[in-house]
Amino acid sequence: MIKHDLYLYFMDKFISLDIPLDKVLELAENKPLELFELVKDIIENEVGQVRDVNVYEKYFDPRNLDVVIEYFIRCNLGELSFKIIYSKDPAKALNKYYEYEKRVKS
Numbered sequence: 040m041i042k043h044d045l046y047l048y049f050m051d052k053f054i055s056l057d058i059p060l061d062k063v064l065e066l067a068e069n070k071p072l073e074l075f076e077l078v079k080d081i082i083e084n085e086v087g088q089v090r091d092v093n094v095y096e097k098y099f100d101p102r103n104l105d106v107v108i109e110y111f112i113r114c115n116l117g118e119l120s121f122k123i124i125y126s127k128d129p130a131k132a133l134n135k136y137y138e139y140e141k142r143v144k145s
Contacts, residue, residue, distance in 0.1 A: 058077055082112065090112075092110055096140060106124065107122055
């Protein structure tokens, strides 16, 4: 069985998270802002209070079961991005997401 892991990618770091896949997929599809609530404390420990959060983009690769959700937050440092990644290879999933984003946004 292929092992997949959940990560918070924030401030150029992959931070391992312990949230079950079924919960991640359900929240990613239907309630992505509730998924943010599960990592809010980690983010606020780095940047202080988050005043606003928005989902920017969602990416899903069904063949490799890679999920990337990008959020933008507003805090005292300004507007920052973070991603929640579910993948056996989060760096590769992140690169695939960036390629997808270039295609979609151009």
